[in-house]
Amino acid sequence: MDTPLLELTNIYQAYGDQIVVNNLSLALKKGVIGCLLGPSACGKTTVLRCIAGFEPITAGEIFLNGVKVNSSGFSLQPEQRHIGMVFQDFALFPHLTVAANIDFGLHRMHHTERALRVTEMLQIVGLADVTNNYPHELSGGQQQRVALARALAPRPDLLLLDEPFSNLDVNLRERLSLEVRDILKSQGATAILVTHDQNEAFAIADEIGVMHHGEITQWDTAYNLYHRPSSRFVANFVGQGVFLSGRVLDSRHVEIELGILTADISHQCASDCRVCGEGCYVDVLIRPDDIVHDDASSLQAQIIHKAFRGAKILYTLRLPGGSIALSLVPSHHNHAVGENIGIKLEVDHVVAFSQIAP
Amino acid sequence: MYGTHNVKSEGRSIGTSFSHYPPSVFRTTLSWRFIPVLVAVLVLIPVGTVILSFLTPTGDVWQHLVETILPSLLINTFWLALGVSVSSALLGVSLAWFTAVCDFPGRKIFSWGLMLPLAIPAYVMAFVTLGLFDFTGPIQTSLRSWLGPELFWFPNVRGRLGVIIVMTLAFYPYVYLLARNAFLTQGKRSLEAAQSLGLNRTQGFLKVALPMARPWIASGVMLVLMETLADFGTVAVFNYDTFTTAIYKAWFSMFSLSAASQLASLLIVIAFVLIVMEQKFRSRMRYAETKQSSRVARISLTGWRAWAVAGFASATLFFAFLLPTTQLIIWATHNFVEEFNQLYLSFLWHSLILSGLASILICSVAVLLVYSARRHPDIVTRVAVRVATIGYALPGVVLAVGIFVPLAWLDNWLREMAMQLFHIETGFLIQGTLAAMLIAYMTRFLAVGHYPIDSAMQRITFSIDEASMGLGLNGWNMLKRVHLPILKGGIYTAVTLVFVDVMKEMPITLMTRPFGWDTLAVRIFEMTSEGEWEQAALPAVALVLAGLIPIVLFTHQAEK
Numbered sequence: 001m002d003t004p005l006l007e008l009t010n011i012y013q014a015y016g017d018q019i020v021v022n023n024l025s026l027a028l029k030k031g032v033i034g035c036l037l038g039p040s041a042c043g044k045t046t047v048l049r050c051i052a053g054f055e056p057i058t059a060g061e062i063f064l065n066g067v068k069v070n071s072s073g074f075s076l077q078p079e080q081r082h083i084g085m086v087f088q089d090f091a092l093f094p095h096l097t098v099a100a101n102i103d104f105g106l107h108r109m110h111h112t113e114r115a116l117r118v119t120e121m122l123q124i125v126g127l128a129d130v131t132n133n134y135p136h137e138l139s140g141g142q143q144q145r146v147a148l149a150r151a152l153a154p155r156p157d158l159l160l161l162d163e164p165f166s167n168l169d170v171n172l173r174e175r176l177s178l179e180v181r182d183i184l185k186s187q188g189a190t191a192i193l194v195t196h197d198q199n200e201a202f203a204i205a206d207e208i209g210v211m212h213h214g215e216i217t218q219w220d221t222a223y224n225l226y227h228r229p230s231s232r233f234v235a236n237f238v239g240q241g242v243f244l245s246g247r248v249l250d251s252r253h254v255e256i257e258l259g260i261l262t263a264d265i266s267h268q269c270a271s272d273c274r275v276c277g278e279g280c281y282v283d284v285l286i287r288p289d290d291i292v293h294d295d296a297s298s299l300q301a302q303i304i305h306k307a308f309r310g311a312k313i314l315y316t317l318r319l320p321g322g323s324i325a326l327s328l329v330p331s332h333h334n335h336a337v338g339e340n341i342g343i344k345l346e347v348d349h350v351v352a353f354s355q356i357a358p
Numbered sequence: 359m360y361g362t363h364n365v366k367s368e369g370r371s372i373g374t375s376f377s378h379y380p381p382s383v384f385r386t387t388l389s390w391r392f393i394p395v396l397v398a399v400l401v402l403i404p405v406g407t408v409i410l411s412f413l414t415p416t417g418d419v420w421q422h423l424v425e426t427i428l429p430s431l432l433i434n435t436f437w438l439a440l441g442v443s444v445s446s447a448l449l450g451v452s453l454a455w456f457t458a459v460c461d462f463p464g465r466k467i468f469s470w471g472l473m474l475p476l477a478i479p480a481y482v483m484a485f486v487t488l489g490l491f492d493f494t495g496p497i498q499t500s501l502r503s504w505l506g507p508e509l510f511w512f513p514n515v516r517g518r519l520g521v522i523i524v525m526t527l528a529f530y531p532y533v534y535l536l537a538r539n540a541f542l543t544q545g546k547r548s549l550e551a552a553q554s555l556g557l558n559r560t561q562g563f564l565k566v567a568l569p570m571a572r573p574w575i576a577s578g579v580m581l582v583l584m585e586t587l588a589d590f591g592t593v594a595v596f597n598y599d600t601f602t603t604a605i606y607k608a609w610f611s612m613f614s615l616s617a618a619s620q621l622a623s624l625l626i627v628i629a630f631v632l633i634v635m636e637q638k639f640r641s642r643m644r645y646a647e648t649k650q651s652s653r654v655a656r657i658s659l660t661g662w663r664a665w666a667v668a669g670f671a672s673a674t675l676f677f678a679f680l681l682p683t684t685q686l687i688i689w690a691t692h693n694f695v696e697e698f699n700q701l702y703l704s705f706l707w708h709s710l711i712l713s714g715l716a717s718i719l720i721c722s723v724a725v726l727l728v729y730s731a732r733r734h735p736d737i738v739t740r741v742a743v744r745v746a747t748i749g750y751a752l753p754g755v756v757l758a759v760g761i762f763v764p765l766a767w768l769d770n771w772l773r774e775m776a777m778q779l780f781h782i783e784t785g786f787l788i789q790g791t792l793a794a795m796l797i798a799y800m801t802r803f804l805a806v807g808h809y810p811i812d813s814a815m816q817r818i819t820f821s822i823d824e825a826s827m828g829l830g831l832n833g834w835n836m837l838k839r840v841h842l843p844i845l846k847g848g849i850y851t852a853v854t855l856v857f858v859d860v861m862k863e864m865p866i867t868l869m870t871r872p873f874g875w876d877t878l879a880v881r882i883f884e885m886t887s888e889g890e891w892e893q894a895a896l897p898a899v900a901l902v903l904a905g906l907i908p909i910v911l912f913t914h915q916a917e918k
Contacts, residue, residue, distance in 0.1 A: 054550055078553040085554040091547040095569045104565075105555030154555060 011060030022214035038211030053078035084156030090147040092135040121149040159191040177203040243283035257321040282352040291327035297342035390730040394742035404760025411619035441522035450533025458541035461656040475678040477905030480528035481591025486682040489891035527678040533578035540574035580636040588753035590865040689895030709877040717856035724807040747805035754865035807852040814848025
């Protein structure tokens with residue numbers, strides 16, 4: 001019961017002397033949708049292709065349902081892994097109709113069962129009316145659904161999605177990603193998604209691993225990645241925000257130029273501080289929602305940029321001390337660039353990194 | 359060669375030329391519109407002449423043909439077409455798969471080397487093979503002396519099988535290049551998709567890669583079929599009677615223009631079926647096109663498989679290129695002192711001057727076609743361009759007959775008019791002139807020159823035209839100052855391709871050349887029809903060297 005469906009232990013992958021995946025481990029339980037999130041060329045697609053069996057690994061082991069499928073020098077053939085894959089360019093078979101594409105992987109099933117499964121998948125992804133069309137006759141969104149249906153049809157133990165929405169336009173991405181989550185959950189599928197788009201990751205995944213230089217820097221929920229990033233890289237990569245310089249007073253107080261913050265200081269900071277002791281200098285992460293607009297506040301900041309976001313406006317502010325910060329303000333507080341507005345800090349949880357650390 | 363390059367363009371050119379809005383601000387000038395139609399008519403005259411003679415069969419000639427040679431011609435042509443297309447498909451597709459997707463010792467050299475046979479005209483391959491493997495050739499002679507005449511047995515090289523093998527070795531690169539292109543652009547994505555759905559590699563090849571490449575393979579086979587039907591030199595060397603040789607014999611030995619036209623008309627019907635089929639396959643390629651995956655991981659072959667594939671590729675390269683070229687060089691050096699003389703230089707000179715004139719004419723017409731099609735991308739122009747470039751699918755002998763008939767008629771008419779009006783005996787003015795020959799070349803090779811220039815033009819956006827119009831250019835000025843400089847690369851390619859193709863051309867040259875205008879190809883024909891293989895070698899070496907130019911050019915471009 002406790003065996004994870006997928007387990008990667010200390011895997012390495014390298015092309016020549018360029019290390020692509022560096023000592024990476026992860027475990028995924030059955031029914032969970034995981035995500036590898038990271039900038040381009042961080043090695044996330046390579047990890048996915050290693051799991052699928054398309055790339056060999058240089059060291060480490062991969063287990064599927066407790067069975068070893070990869071170790072150095074051994075690699076189970078991709079077709080024997082029961083892993084479905086949705087490719088970035090969908091890789092639909094252009095010579096086959098939608099139905100035939102979905103049917104393609106069902107060759108081990110009985111004839112009647114096959115037909116039923118194809119019809120069922122067509123229903124699930126909502127493509128019943130284009131059954132006999134060819135891929136080139138479909139829109140991007142429809143092609144994406146065919147790719148998903150084709151991969152899910154043989155009921156794979158694990159589904160891998162490689163940047164599945166990057167070929168679609170932005171409006172479609174968000175809608176489809178929610179839809180895909182519903183489909184995956186309704187099928188009880190276990191899946192790993194690879195993406196560089198955090199909104200996509202947040203919309204689909206239960207657990208997200210942020211990847212950097214071939215390593216997972218943090219494996220966590222979307223909430224924690226945003227509010228409790230464990231490294232500067234994650235703090236920068238996920239969400240917006242700025243770092244303000246500050247000084248730790250004790251385990252519950254940090255002083256920054258806007259005043260003294262009183263809150264739980266996240267353990268990362270605490271561990272940093274144990275090294276250098278109290279009074280050390282840190283960079284405090286301030287998210288746009290940590291700075292609240294308050295006309296009554298005596299603390300004033302000057303607007304240097306504004307970006308209208310519909311319900312909210314994102315102001316870029318110059319603080320009295322000269323630092324720059326962001327603030328997300330309800331859009332009825334409409335101010336002009338150059339104006340001074342009153343602000344107030346609302347920080348429940350301080351995220352701070354030692355200034356010595358890179 | 360040109361056929362292979364056509365392939366991707368067609369799909370893409372349709373995509374680009376229609377998705378861009380046509381430049382509506384162009385003022386319609388009649389002259390530009392007129393050019394494609396004029397060229398199309400020029401091409402249609404020989405085609406029409408031949409078809410017309412099919413529709414008006416002259417009873418006794420037809421009867422005679424049916425009773426004598428027609429049945430055997432049909433049988434010969436059928437087996438030849440079937441044999442060459444099936445074996446070229448097998449050879450071309452398998453080699454394409456191994457070099458495009460797999461990895462084995464020497465793959466890089468083979469993937470380049472396996473197109474080298476394109477440089478050898480099929481008729482050169484034919485006489486070298488005969489010279490090597492015939493009863494009196496070095497191979498049979500030495501085998502006989504080893505084994506003794508009683509143990510010795512050797513298949514008859516001159517038979518049907520011999521022709522099929524030679525043509526396969528000469529034409530398989532068409533299928534090879536197209537199939538390879540298909541396998542390369544498929545990338546490994548589709549195969550990976552098949553694997554993730556539980557298919558192993560062999561199943562993946564059969565169920566995914568091969569069906570996806572079908573339009574390319576079919577298109578390659580169509581080109582092979584066209585070349586096979588159009589071939590004159592190879593079957594002439596082998597004395598294997600097909601339509602082309604029968605037309606030639608009717609023309610020269612029987613002096614029966616009507617028999618020649620009757621035979622040509624049958625051949626043109628077959629050719630048209632092929633054209634229609636080829637267009638159909640080509641239009642399908644567009645849909646099957648997929649994006650190339652960034653990093654292609656090859657299937658590495660190991661152990662005996664790797665060596666078997668390497669051996670297979672080596673054997674093909676050996677028999678299709680190394681063996682014939684080596685033999686040619688041996689013969690040529692052997693005979694160099696006797697053969698390299700004033701006569702040889704005149705053949706060379708005639709070949710060069712004809713190819714040069716033809717390529718200048720054809721590429722100029724192609725530029726005009728391309729430019730006027732750009733200015734007026736309407737249905738009339740598109741159809742006219744299609745018709746004007748149809749000649750590449752028509753056998754040279756057919757075109758020669760089709761051009762000779764109307765020219766002879768025009769000549770007779772002119773002569774009579776001169777007699778009646780001025781009482782002068784003018785003689786024939788057009789027949790047997792370079793002009794007639796060049797028109798024949800143009801109908802045959804316009805597509806070869808048109809394609810590279812057209813695809814270069816497709817890459818120029820319409821906003822460039824609009825920008826230059828905004829700066830006050832139009833018509834000739836725009837062509838001269840904007841398009842021609844940008845098209846330069848495409849024009850050079852076109853000139854090279856046409857030059858080489860005309861140089862290798864045999865039947866049109868044989869049948870329409872002015873008296874005394876013997877070229878390298880004519881020399882080869884004359885020497886081989888007397889069985890003088892060694893004396894045909896030196897002119898053949900020149901043709902092979904010329905044939906290597908476009909191959910080197912294109913691999914160079916592809917690597918850039």
